[in-house]
Amino acid sequence: MNRETMSLPMVALRGITILPEMVRHFDVSRPKSVKAIEEVVEGNQKIFLTAQKDGDVEEPELTDVYRTGCVATVRQIIKLPRKVSRVLITGEERAYINTIEFEEPYLRANITVIPDTDSDTDLPNTEAMLRGLKDIFKEYLSKNPKLSKELAAQIENIGVLKKLVDVIGANVPFSYTDAQQLLEETDLVKRYELLSFKLMNEIQIMNVKDEIQAKVKKRVDKNQREYILREEAKLIREELGDDSTLSDGEEFQQKTDDLEASEEVKKKLKKEIRRFQNTLGSQAENGVIRTYIETMLEMPWDKVCEESEDIESAKKILEEDHYGLEKVKERVLEFLAVRTLTKKGNTPILCLAGPPGTGKTSIAKSLARALNKPYVRISLGGVRDEAEIRGHRKTYVGAMPGRIASGLRQAEVKNPLMLLDEIDKVSNDYKGDTFSALLEVLDSEQNRKFRDHYLEVPVDLSEVLFVATANTLQPIPRPLLDRMEVIEVSSYTENEKMHIATEHLIPKQLEKHGLKPQQLSISKKALWRIARNYTKEAGVRQLERKLGDICRKAAREILEMKKESIRVTERNLSHYLGKELYIYQMANDSDEVGIVRGLAWTSVGGDTLQIEVNIMPGEGEVLLTGQMGDVMKESARTGISYIRSVSKEHKIDENFFKEHDIHIHIPEGAVPKDGPSAGITMATAMMSAITGKKARADVAMTGEITLRGRVLPIGGLKEKLLAAKNAGIKTVIIPKENVSDVEELSHEITRGLKIIPVSRMDEVLKTALSGRGKTAKAKK
Structure with missing residues (x-):
């Protein structure tokens, strides 16, 4: 087989492989390539084209190009700006580079033309190969509409296998590396097989692409669009x-x-x-x-606010916002002092317990202001679903974080002051134990990794300053109560109410109703009258409402009657508030048989109870009336048993209890009453009625009685002493074990009261029925 050797100008192409039968144009810009094209145009128009292995090489040598290339004829050259020439060529024959003869001013190569090793006449299956390749190409054309219809007609008319293979290879947009493989294959059968394989591979790729596009198109909806x-x-x-x-x-x-x-x-x-x-x-x-x-x-995961460490400023803020409440203020300042010295984030959990209206919620707000912390209030009244605390799982419809996590989100820092308001009003049902959920929140050992069901990742609550409020501690389970530091917020004295009204409530109500201080003034005596006869409470909420009533009526008078100023005094108070709502049961004028004054604690402060006992002929029955609770009824029966046990000492006839009925009554029968602290009062009233001795009208008492006549301690002493003082009582009998409570009370409460501590019932009877007894003086 003869191979023709020739010398031709050479151009190294980047990313292009020229095949025989290919008609193509390309741009050349390298000076050597431009010189080679110009040389060809002036000569026989033949040029040798080969592809570079690496397109980034600017000055390619023999090792940088593929040795197999294509001899082509230059059909046209167009000069473009920036020294670029656009060349149109036609590929003719495969050729192999022997050597590069010279490189300047252009590349010139010595090449050998490579003929095909087989001819169509040597192939027995030429017709089958022609038809098979045409069928494959037709399928390829159906998948690739970019190729022209003229090409399909041209392919159909080709009857020579070599030409068919070369034309198809030249017109299918293979990559330059795939085209180089076709160019280097000199065996016609192998080139046929390689072309068929590559076409089938392209067809399969386009089929997969069409399937994927069909699936994607099927899934496209409005949101995807x-x-x-x-x-x-x-x-x-x-x-x-x-x-x-x-x-x-x-x-x-x-x-x-x-x-x-x-x-x-x-x-x-x-x-x-x-x-x-x-x-x-x-x-x-x-x-x-x-x-x-x-x-x-x-969520504020690691975001904290800078806390105030100025104790003097905190003290000033607490004094400005609240009158009294010394224990609460002391505890807050102690907490701030320890936190400033230790620089640690461990925070106590304070529980402010006391009657409504005593300022528990506003104390927490002032505490937040004193510490420069964000304030978040979470009302727990009526919460009965555990998910309210821990959150709902994301899988539920309408799921949301719990109140604790939502409070942190609202505060925007991880160390706010969080008020758990009315923690004693939490209840449970079939949805879970809410108190148990609060255990994790308020336990300093557990709340570092508190898990909210919605968030699903631990939340650090260790730096949150929790403050809880409660009216009473009885409903709170012991484990939860054990985690809190309880601070009693007791009832206000009348003097404290006067200070609070003057310094806080009146200025607040004047501003709320658009009045100036010179337009409305309320005398001190009028304030005393409002607190005593128009309100009955431990706190000052009702007092604030009454002051609001006065402000509204005053505002109307100022506008309607053109008054410049209004002064409310004790004389014209009924004009603004109407008749008096509450009248205290004052001490009786004279001593009586079977009537004894007791002291009671209520949710709105202290009160006095006048217990009456009557003895009637009968069969030894005991009648209890006046809405008494079970505990109070048991105290009455205990008192009777004690009296029967000491009947000989008091010269009571042994058949007395068989022949007489005892009726014990507590007035205000519509009001439920319960508790053990009326034990000694009922026993004294019964002893007075049985023996006929008069009970002192100026004595009130409180204490629990036992079967053996011991007097046990009680709670709510401050409120009870205030009630005694308001009723004009001069002497109060208390259990001996409550003396320490008396010592903690201010002189304002104990002033004018003769407080007698007792440990046994006989001491009570000596004082209440005869006037003798030992006095416990309260520390000032």
């Missing part, structure tokens, strides 16, 4: 240089990167963001994930 449009709009903005607007997923990702949180939180967020980006087709699921991500991003 919007997503595609947003992505296109984003791309357009980027092309225009305006990439300020990010997609939701990218915005979430950026916020996650900037978030002050642990790796566990960020890992969870990134996982949910990936889910969010993959569920754009499902509006319902996408909305749930979006809400979760936004909630997580708004």
Whole structure:
């Protein structure tokens, strides 16, 4: 087989392989390539074209190009700006580079033309190969409509296998590496097989592509269409240089990167963001994930506020906001002092317990202001679902974080002051034990990793300053109560109420009703009268309402009657508030048989109870009336048993209890009454009625009685002493074990009272029935 050797100008092409039968144009810009083209145009128009292995090489040598190339004829050359020439060529024959003869001013190569090793006449299956290749190419054309219909007609008319293989190879848009493989294959049969394989491979790729596109198109709905449009709009903005607007997923990702949180939180967020980006087709699921991500991003994981360490400033704020409440203020300042010295985040859990209206909630607000902490109030009254505290799981419809996590989200820092208001009003039902959920919140050992069901990652509550409020401690379970430091907020004295009204309530109500201090004034005696006869409470809430009533009526008079100023005194008070609502049961004028004054604690402060006993002929029955509770009834029976046990000492006939009925009554029969502290009062009244001795009218008493006549301690002593004082009582009998409580009371409460501590019932009887007894003086 003869091989022709020739010398031709050479051009190394980047990313292009020229095949025989190929008609193609390309641009040349390198000076050597331009010189070679110009040389060809002036000569026989033949040129040798080969592809570079690496397109980045500017000055290719023999090792930088493929040795197999194509001899082509230059058909046209067009000069373009910037020294670029566009060349149109036709590929003719394969050739092999022997050597590069010279490189300047252009490349010139010595080449050998490579003929095909087989001819059509030597192949017995030529017709079958022709038809098979044409069928494959027809299928390829059906998948690739970009190729012209003229090409299909041209291919159909070709009857020579070599020409068919070369024409198809030249017109299919293979990559330059695939085209180079076809160029280097000199065996016609192998080249046929290689071309067929590559065409079938392209057909399979296009089939898979069509299947994927069909599936994608099937899934496209409104949300996907919007997503595609947003992505296109984003791309357009980027092309225009305006990439300020990010997609939701990218915005979430950026916020996650900037978030002050642990790796566990960020890992969870990134996982949910990936889910969010993959569920754009499902509006319902996408909305749930979006809400979760936004909630997580708004949580103050590691964000803290700087606390005030100025004790003097804190003390000043507490004094400004509240009159009295010395124990509470002392505890707050102690907490601040310890926190300033230790620099530690361990916080106590304070529980302010006391009657309504005594300022428990406002104390917490003042405490937050004194410590420079955000204030969050969580009302627990009536909460009976554990999920209210721990949150709902994400899988539930309408799921949301619990109140604790929502409070942190509202505060925007991890160390706010969180008020758990009315913790004693929490209740339980079949949905879970709410108190048990609060145990984890208020336990300093557990709340470092408090788990909210919605968030699903631990939340650190150890730096939250929890303050709880309660009217009474009885409903609170012992384990929960044990985790809190209880501070009693007791009833206000009348003097304290006067100070609070003057310094806080009146200025507040004047501002609320648009009045100036010179337009309305209330005398001190009028204030005393309002507190005593128009309100009956431990706190000052009702007093504030009455002051509001006065302000409203005064505002109307100022506008209607054109008055410049109004002064409310004791004389004209009824004009603004109407008749008096409460009249204290004052001490009786004279001593009587069977009537004894007791002291009681109520939710609105202290009160006095006048217990009456009558003895009637009968069969030894005991009648109890006046809405007594079970505990009070038991105290009455205990008192009777004690009296019967000492009947000989008091010269009581042994048949007395068989022949007489005893009727014990407590007036205000519609009001329920209960508790053991009326024990000694009922026993004294019964002893007075049985023996006929008069009970002193100026004596009141409180204490629990036992079968053997011992007097046990009681609670609420401060409120009871205030009630005795308001009723004009001069002497109060209390259990001996309550003397320490008396010592803690202010002189304002104990002044004018003769307080007698007793440990046995016979001491009570000596004082109440004869006037003798031992006096316990309270410390001033």
